[in-house]
Amino acid sequence: MALGWPVVGLVEVSLAVFLSIWWAAYRTNFSRISNLSEAPGSFPFVGHLLSLGGRLGVNDANVFSRWSGELASGIYQIKLGYQRTVIVSSWAATEELFVFKNRSILDRVQQHGFSDYIGLDISGSSLTSDVKKCRAAAFGALGKPMWPGYYKLIEPESVKIITRIYESGRNGQVPLETYPWLRQMMFNLALHMTYGIQEGDFDDEELSNRLLNSLSVITECRGSTAEYRHYVPLLRAWWPLSKSKLIAAAEQRNACAQVLHEQYRLKAEQEQAPDCLLSSLSAERLTPDELFGTCMSIVQAAPDTVSSSTYQCMAWLCSAQGQDKAFREEKAPLLFSLYKETLRFYATSAFNMRRTSKDVTVGHAAAAAVLPKGVGVTMNIRGVNHDPEHYGPDALTFNPERFLNDTSPLPHLTFGTGSCICPAYMIANRIIYSTLLRLILAFRLKQVQGTRLPSLGRLDFSDVMGLIAVPRVFDCAFTARDAAWLKTKLAE
Numbered sequence: 001m002a003l004g005w006p007v008v009g010l011v012e013v014s015l016a017v018f019l020s021i022w023w024a025a026y027r028t029n030f031s032r033i034s035n036l037s038e039a040p041g042s043f044p045f046v047g048h049l050l051s052l053g054g055r056l057g058v059n060d061a062n063v064f065s066r067w068s069g070e071l072a073s074g075i076y077q078i079k080l081g082y083q084r085t086v087i088v089s090s091w092a093a094t095e096e097l098f099v100f101k102n103r104s105i106l107d108r109v110q111q112h113g114f115s116d117y118i119g120l121d122i123s124g125s126s127l128t129s130d131v132k133k134c135r136a137a138a139f140g141a142l143g144k145p146m147w148p149g150y151y152k153l154i155e156p157e158s159v160k161i162i163t164r165i166y167e168s169g170r171n172g173q174v175p176l177e178t179y180p181w182l183r184q185m186m187f188n189l190a191l192h193m194t195y196g197i198q199e200g201d202f203d204d205e206e207l208s209n210r211l212l213n214s215l216s217v218i219t220e221c222r223g224s225t226a227e228y229r230h231y232v233p234l235l236r237a238w239w240p241l242s243k244s245k246l247i248a249a250a251e252q253r254n255a256c257a258q259v260l261h262e263q264y265r266l267k268a269e270q271e272q273a274p275d276c277l278l279s280s281l282s283a284e285r286l287t288p289d290e291l292f293g294t295c296m297s298i299v300q301a302a303p304d305t306v307s308s309s310t311y312q313c314m315a316w317l318c319s320a321q322g323q324d325k326a327f328r329e330e331k332a333p334l335l336f337s338l339y340k341e342t343l344r345f346y347a348t349s350a351f352n353m354r355r356t357s358k359d360v361t362v363g364h365a366a367a368a369a370v371l372p373k374g375v376g377v378t379m380n381i382r383g384v385n386h387d388p389e390h391y392g393p394d395a396l397t398f399n400p401e402r403f404l405n406d407t408s409p410l411p412h413l414t415f416g417t418g419s420c421i422c423p424a425y426m427i428a429n430r431i432i433y434s435t436l437l438r439l440i441l442a443f444r445l446k447q448v449q450g451t452r453l454p455s456l457g458r459l460d461f462s463d464v465m466g467l468i469a470v471p472r473v474f475d476c477a478f479t480a481r482d483a484a485w486l487k488t489k490l491a492e
Contacts, residue, residue, distance in 0.1 A: 025044035025045050026044060027082055028047075028079055028082050028083070028084045029082055029083055029084060029374075029375075030084040030372055030374070030375050031084075032077070032084070033077050033084070033086070033369055033370070033371060033372070033375070034369060034370070035363065035366075035367055035368060035369040036075065036076060036077050036086070036369040037071045037073050037076040037077070038076060038077050038078065038079075039067040039070075039071065039076055039077070039078045039087075040067075040070065042078070042079050045081070045232055045234065046081055046228060046231070046232060047078065047079025047080055047081050047082070047083075047231070048078040048079055048080065049080060049081060049225055049228060049231060051063050052080070052225040053224065053225040053226035053227075053465065054226060054465030054466075058459070058460075058465070059350050059382075059459075059462070059464070059465050059466075059469055060225060060350065060351060060465070061347075061350035061351050061380050061381065061382040061383065061459075061469075062382070062459045064087050064089055064351070064378070064380040064382075064383055065089060065380060065382060065383040065386070065459070067087070067089075068087070068089035068090070068380070068383055074088065074089050074090020074091075074092060074093040074094075074387075075087070075088050075089070075090065075093040075097075075362060075363075075369075076089075080225060080231045080376070081228065081230075081231025081232040081233075082231065082232065082233060083109075083231055083376055084375055084376070085109075085375070085376035085377070085378055086371055086375060086376065086377045086378070087378050087380055088377060088378065088379050088380060088384070089380040089383035089384060089387075090383070090384065090387050090389065091384050091387040091389060091390035091391075092387075092389065092390075093362065094379055094384045094413065094417075096362060097360070097362060097377065098354075098379060098413075098416075098417050098418050099410075099417060099418060101360055101362075102417075102418035102419055103357075103419070104356055104357060104358050104359075104360035105354040105355065105356050105357060105360065105377050106126065106127040106354075106357040106419055106420070107126040107127065107354065107355035107356065107357045107374070108124055108125055108126045108127075108353065108354060108355055108420075109353045109354070109355045109376045111222075111223065111230060111353075112229075112230045112231075112236065117246060117247050117250040118218065118250055119250075119289070119292070119293055119296075120134065120289060120290060120292070120293025120294070120297075121293060121296075121297050121300075122134045122135045122138055122293065122294055122297040122423060123297055123300075123301060123420075123422060123423070124222065124297075126355070126357075127357075127419060127420065130290060133284075133286070133290070134286060134290050134293065134294045135423055136284075137280075137281050137284040137286060137294065138277075138281070138294055138297075138298065138423040138424070139423050140280065140284070141277045141280035141281055142277070142298075142423060142424050142426065142427050143426070144426070146280070147427065147430065149275055150193055150427060151430075151434070153189055153192050153193060154189065154431065154434050154435070157185045157188055157189055158185070158434070158435060158438045158439075159490060160185070161178075161181050161182065161185050162438060162439065162442050162443075162486075162490065163490050164181055165178060165181070165442075165443070165478045166442075166443075166478070166480060166486065166490070169477065169478045171478075171479060171480050171483060172443075172444075172446075172477045172478055172479030172480070173477075174477075175448045175451045175475035175476060175477050176475060176476060176477075176478065177452070177473045177474065177475055177476075178311070178314070178476065179307065179311050179470075179471070179473055182307045182310060182311055182435075183212075183303050183304065183307040184212075184303075185307070185435075186302045186303050186306045186307040186310075186431070187208070187212055187299075187302065187303040189302065189431065190298060190299045190301075190302035190303065191208070191260070191299065192276070193276060193277055193298070193427075194276060194277045194278060194295045194298050194299055195260045195261075195263070195264050195274075195276055195277075195278055195295065196264065196267075196273070196274025196275065196276035196278065196279070197260065197263060197264075197274070207256055207259060210252055210256055211252075211253060211256035211257070211299075212303060213249075213252075214249040214250070214252040214253040214256065215249075215253060215299065215300050215303060215304075216303075216304070217245055217246065217248075217249035218246065218249050218250065218253065218300065219300065219304055219466070219467070219468050220464075220466050221245075221246045221249075221466075222466065222467050222468075223351065223353055223466065223467035224465075224466050224467070226465070226466075253296070257292060257295070257296055257299075260295075261278075261291075261292065261295075264276075264278055268282075277295065277298065278291065278295055281294055281295070297423075298423075298424055301422065301424065302424070302428075304348075304468045304470055305348060305349060305422075305428070305468060306428050306431055306432060308348040308468065308469070308470050308471055309339070309342060309343055309346070309348050309414070309432055310432050310435050310436060311471050312342055312346040312348065312461060312471045313338065313339055313342040313346075313432070313436055314436075314439065314445060314476065315454035315455065315456065315461070315471060315474055315476075316342065316398065316400075316454070316456060317440070317445045318445035318446055318447045318454060318474075318476040318477075319447055319453075319454050319456055320447070321398075322445070333404055334400065334401065334404065335433065335436060335437060335440070336403070336433065337400060337401055337402060337403040337404045337406075338400040338436075339429075339432050339433055339436060340402075340403040340406075340411045340412065341398060341399060341400050341402050341403060343411075343412050343414045343415075343432075344385045344391075344402075344411065344412035344414065345385070345386075345398045345458060346458075346461055346471070347381045347382045347385045347412070347413075347414045347469075348414070348462075348468060348469050348470070348471070349381055349414050349415070349416075349467065349468060349469075350380075350381060350382055350466075350467060350468075350469050351378050351379060351380050351381050351382070351467065352378070352379040352381055352413075352416050352420075353376065353377075353378050353379075354376070354377045354378070354379070354420065355374060355375065355376050355377060356371050356372065356373050356374060356375050356377060357373065358373050359371065359372055359373050379413065379416075381413050381414060381416075382459065384413050385412050385413060385414065386458065396458060398456070398458075415428070441481070442478075442480065442481065442486055442489075443478040443479060443480060443481065444478075444479045444480075444481055445476050445477070445478060446476065446477045446479065447474070447475075447476060447477075448475060448476070448477050451474075451475035452472075452473060452474045452475045453474055453475075454472075454474040454476075455471065455472040455474070
């Protein structure tokens with residue numbers, strides 16, 4: 001007996017719904033890339049997200065490294081929801097793509113729920129003509145000729161934190177957790193360098209706290225794979241984005257930044273504009289939005305990236321193995337090597353996300369793979385920084401003397417590389433070095449049993465699962481090397 005029209009219609013609708021769901025479950029923005037291995041464990045709709053975003057209790061970079069080992073490949077592909085992404089985990093593959101073929105990966109991945117609300121970001125935006133102009137201006141304002149003016153800012157901030165450590169720790173009698181102070185110091189430096197003002201200059205005493213808190217939320221969300229809806233279009237269609245913490249943080253950050261810009265503008269009108277990054281950028285004829293985005297990019301990066309690297313170096317110095325060399329670090333070459341090794345071994349910037357700006361071929365001959373224009377490419381910084389093929393058999397060991405006789409312009413990839421390298425990487429290196437030098441000259445650092453000890457695991461030193469891996473807190477005893485000398489210096 002023939003089926004009636006209602007039954008036929010129901011079957012057709014059911015089939016259409018089934019096919020639509022099937023299509024949505026397995027579709028990706030790019031087809032599978034030939035000659036490129038794919039990580040195991042992909043699921044319908046979400047791809048490999050079930051293993052990422054901290055769902056396994058580890059940072060995404062650690063998962064990327066594990067997949068690289070399982071596949072025995074330094075470059076492979078995964079699926080972030082519907083977004084096909086290429087993961088680069090070896091030095092050789094990184095050098096090929098991010099150095100030799102750097103002009104082929106100038107774009108940035110569009111992170112839904114992030115890029116829409118943050119605005120221009122010279123570190124995270126694609127290299128459009130506007131962003132290139134802003135980055136060039138930032139490089140000029142942060143270049144070596146400007147360093148003498150910035151050095152004078154480090155001295156009062158370092159005196160402030162050393163005084164606080166000496167007094168609060170009662171010269172080593174009370175173990176201290178110093179990350180909040182270090183972070184505030186870097187934040188103050190960033191504000192002074194960028195806007196020519198310090199925390200005490202605000203009429204609103206809570207403004208700096210609100211700004212710092214909003215920056216923390218934005219950093220937490222940057223590059224995060226924790227939200228399924230950012231990578232699964234079906235979820236965005238069913239559950240439109242509400243007033244999330246990211247949107248609230250962006251609004252609060254912008255409101256605070258407007259106060260800073262207005263304060264600078266009033267000083268400029270009175271011909272009292274301070275010598276700072278904003279003054280240098282204003283001479284480049286950037287638009288107000290470009291000025292705002294460039295300054296906020298610098299302020300955004302400094303508190304966590306620079307302070308985290310400095311803090312983790314302190315963690316090693318106060319450990320048992322660090323004590324063997326703690327009295328020699330005032331020697332400049334060894335200190336240079338030490339902080340470079342810290343940046344390599346403890347990569348607080350766990351990964352770096354790009355997108356191909358044109359088709360690019362990786363590999364050779366029959367094994368070559370063509371990455372299509374627009375596909376995401378993520379550099380697994382931790383994996384690359386620990387590559388034994390490049391760093392030798394002791395790549396997985398912390399060696400403070402590794403870079404003593406090394407003059408390579410690229411000792412590690414923590415700040416990125418190529419056209420999208422962090423614009424402030426050179427001054428950041430100097431700030432880390434100067435801060436460590438002052439702390440080491442002032443104090444002997446020592447861990448104290450019964451308190452929170454430093455986490456020195458190569459891949460297990462942070463509980464933060466996002467892009468910036470802030471180290472776990474630890475307690476440290478700071479004993480003055482020469483209390484009389486230190487008191488005299490602090491009083492000057």
